Amino acid sequence: MKKALLVVYPEQYIIEEAKALAEAAGYEPADIISQKYLSRAKFGIGSGKAEEAARIVRENHLDAVVFDARLSGSQTYNLAKLCKVEVKDREKVILEIFAMRASTAEAKLQVQLAELNYELPRAKDKVRMAKKGEQPGFFGLGKYEVDVYVRMMKDRVGTLRKKVDEVRNRRVIFRQHRARMGMPGMAITGYTGSGKTTLFNSLAGESKDVGVGVFTTLSPTTRGIMVDHTKLLISDTVGFISRLPTYMIEAFKSTLEEVSYSNLVLLLVDASEPEEKLVRNFESCTWTLSELGVPEGRTLVVMNKADLLTGEQLGExxxxxxxxxxxxxxxxxxxxFEKLMGAIEERLGASRQVATTTPDGGVNAPH
Ligand SMILES: Nc1nc2c(ncn2[C@@H]2O[C@H](COP(=O)(O)OP(=O)(O)OP(=O)(O)O)[C@@H](O)[C@H]2O)c(=O)[nH]1
Ligand SMILES: [Mg+2]
Incomplete structure (x- = not known):
């Protein structure tokens, strides 16, 4: 494992998540610098802190700096030049995890698209720097070639988007088929690590991978279960995480569309998390669901990991x-589970009464 210096906001739960992300991407967090502001112009952190980071990296022979916030192309370049090791920002770390875990053709395409969307603004940064003469010879290219490189990337984004759309269309056809069969769908969503796959396995009698880290599940799985004499299709989905850029949601849209088109969206929260983290994670999940166009009324919030809490703590x-x-x-x-199934039945019953069919054949529950 590569040893990394972690640069992170000074909150315990944020530090823990950043560590888990770094580890999942193959970096051992050997040292930590925490800072209240990670958006300073030149290095993300202030110049003094950046010098300190460079010293820690040098003295401890670290291999990388993992920066738990977004960095622009020039900030990444400046910090890497100062520390003399590679610098990965939060988005890059998430992309690397996704790239390692993408096993289906669809997930691989989605990751490639997200990577290009990550690189594009950074390539533009490089063009700007090359033009100002600050980064001559980037990839051994002159400034005009760099322009060509950016254009080429844009073309690739276009091609990939088309391919992703093709896969998406296949899903639409599958969904239409399900809707014609009158099968309602329920997506299990929630923060990464909240226990979605564990619940999916229990309900569907499956044995999909359950993980201790982050982003164990990348591709959705759907299975039918019987609820109240009706076949209900339940889907396990990719986990959410805070500060997830919209382009990443965009890239995973075909996967997450399972969520948008479900009759019921189960939002699973890890109730064993400390209160502040619980509330923040919950808010980032509801934000992501609204980005996906899921109306609030279609969501059923379920508190998981109740075995780790007393009744009083749960109530609180x-x-x-x-x-x-x-x-x-x-x-x-x-x-x-009994109460859970009761709640699911009740919500599905209500949605069936007023359900209408959308033009693409998806079942549209009431808003
Ligand atoms: N104590 C306890 N642990 C649980 C419960 N449900 C899940 N876990 C644990 O939580 C961890 C994450 O579980 P997963 O089911 O992989 O979570 P997930 O939401 O699918 O995670 P991603 O796929 O990474 O988004 C595992 O170590 C599970 O064993 C629960 O009800 N109680
Ligand atoms: Mg999972």
Whole structure:
């Protein structure tokens, strides 16, 4: 494993998540610098801190700097030049994890598209720097060739988008088929590591990979289960994470469209998280769901990992999330499943009564 210096905001839960991300991407967080501001113009961090980072890297023979925020192309370049090792920002780290774990052709295409969307503004930065003479000979290219390189990247984005759309169309056909068969769908969504796959496995009698780290699941799986004498299609989905750029959601849209077109969206929260993290993660999930066009009324919030909490703690956390009649379960032990199934039946029953069919054949539940 490469040893890295982690640069991160000074909050315990943010540090923990940053560590988990770094590890999942193959970096061992050997040292940490925490800073309240990670958006300073030249290096992301202030010049003094950047010097300190360079010293830590040098003295401890580290291989990389992992920066848990977004960096522009020029910030990355400046920091890498100062520290003399590679610099990976948060988005790049997430992309690397996705690239390592993408196993289906579709996921691979999606990751490539997200990578290009990540590189494009940075390539433009490089063009600007090359033009100002600040970064001559980037890739051994002169400034005109760099212009050509950016144009080439834009073309590739176009080609990839078309391919991703083709796969997406196949999903649309599959969805139309399901809708014609009158099968309702439920997507299990939530922050990465909240226990979606564990729940999916329990409900569907499957044995999909469950992980301790982040982003164990990248491709959605759908299975049918019987609920109230009706076949319900449940889908396990890719986890959400805070500060996820919209272009990444865009790249994974065909996967996440399963969510947009579901009759019911189960939002699973890890109730064992400390309160502040719980609330922040919940907010980032509801933000992502709204980015995906899921109306609030279609979401069923379920508190998971209840086995790790007392009833009193659960009540307190439900209150913090504003849940009036909380459904609390343990995906691991099966506790609370009866209430969960009851809530699912009730919500599906209500959605069936007023369900209409959308032009593409998807079933559109009431807003
Ligand atoms: N104690 C306890 N642990 C749980 C429960 N549900 C899941 N876990 C654990 O939480 C970790 C993450 O579980 P996963 O099911 O992989 O979570 P996920 O939401 O699918 O994660 P990603 O696919 O990475 O987004 C694993 O170590 C599970 O064993 C639960 O009800 N109780
Ligand atoms: Mg999973």
């Amino acid at each position: 956390k439900a209150w913090r999330l504003g849940l009036k009649d909380p459904v609390a379960i343990s995906a691991k032990t099966g506790a609370g």
